Amino acid sequence: MTEKYHRWHSPNTNTDLEMLVFGTRGYPVILFPTTKGRYYQNKDFRLIESVRWFVDNGLVKIYCPDTIDDRSWYNKGIHPADRAKTYDGYDRMLVNELVPWAMHETGVNRVAVAGCSFGGYHAANFAFKHPEKVKHLFSMGGAFNIKMFTDGYYDDTIFYNNPVDFLPGNNHSDLWKMNIILGTSEHDICKGYNIELSNILKQKNIKHWLDIRPFANHDWPIWREMFPHYLSTIK
Template identity: 50%
Template sequence: MKETYTEFYSHHLGHNVKILTFGTHGYPLVIFPTTLGSYFEAKDRGMIESIRWFVERGFVQVFCPDSINNASWYAKIHPKHRLERHIQYDRFLAEEFVPQIRHNTGTGRIATCGISFGGFSASNFAFRHPDMVSHLFCLSGAFDIKSFLHGYYDNNAYFNNPVDFMPDANHPDLWNMKIVLGTSNWDICLDGNLKFSAILRRKNIPHWLDVRGDIEHDWPLWLEMLPHYVSLM
């Protein structure tokens, strides 16, 4: 399984973004790290190894970009500026990074996957850009960023908070996206997933709410989920 380290300069962010890529061809799968995780987290935690079979056979090519959560959601700055920095990251993805991997693979769309708070990164991007995303895999994902705003709210908050903007969303590609919300009975994000599933259900957006057994919000659960979800592609 070929592993490639690159640094992608982003004009929107004004600095390089570190990326690990696994495989040489296949459907592009972008995996976002957890809260303050880095681009190498999926590798170090065994997530890439868990889907080695699919990568080696060219079914998927995996891209692991670094996050900027430490400079946005977790930075000691005003919530308005947290949102602005996140939007810069979204523009990096939508206007710089994703067009490049769409071009390289020739598919025209990508799959996004996020773990824990990375589930917010994956779902927010997918739901904001449904014309770019065909599959969304949320592993114990989060869907509400109000706790980072401390009462502050504006249009940027609305359009980057899936629990708020999705009830009003009407892009036709949302109904074609393959969506999996993975959680478990002992998952600290169980309630959030149940509530977000209800939002999708009220809009008749097809999705699979996968509630597993008595497994905690941790890597053993996600290592079980990821190969299953990738196999569905």
């Protein structure tokens, strides 16, 4: 399986970011790590290995970027308003840097986004904010309400990075053209977040699949089962 390492300075986050890219061609999948995870986490926990067949056969090209969780939502050393502003820079990085990069390399005009746990938040937030750029959303064990990180503070930047708040009023037509899968499990600590988001989508008549797997916990083994299944839905 082809693997390439990239490092670049992002003007939108004002920091250096690192990324692994797997494959040489195929549909572009931006795969986020879990809470404060690094660009190599999804490789280390064998999530990439679980979809080797798709990569080796040129069906997908997977981009695994760093996040800036420790500088944004998880940074208790700064005001919640600044946490949100910092994260907004990450969103601009995706819009202006990484997504155009992936689109250019693969020749598509809408990417797939995916992630486990807090990576599911990154994927869902980006997909619902920018549906014109996203064709497929695969969340595995995600949580989608960012208010737990804002210490009771609230402003417009938080609102527009909190999917359960901004999605009800978002009527972009491409939301109804997106392949949306919310993966969770019977004993997933984030199961309730997935049901809540599913209910919002139902109220808007947006087609999606709420995949609740039996017996499993909020952990990598079930995510390694989900991810290849979800990639098989890319058309």
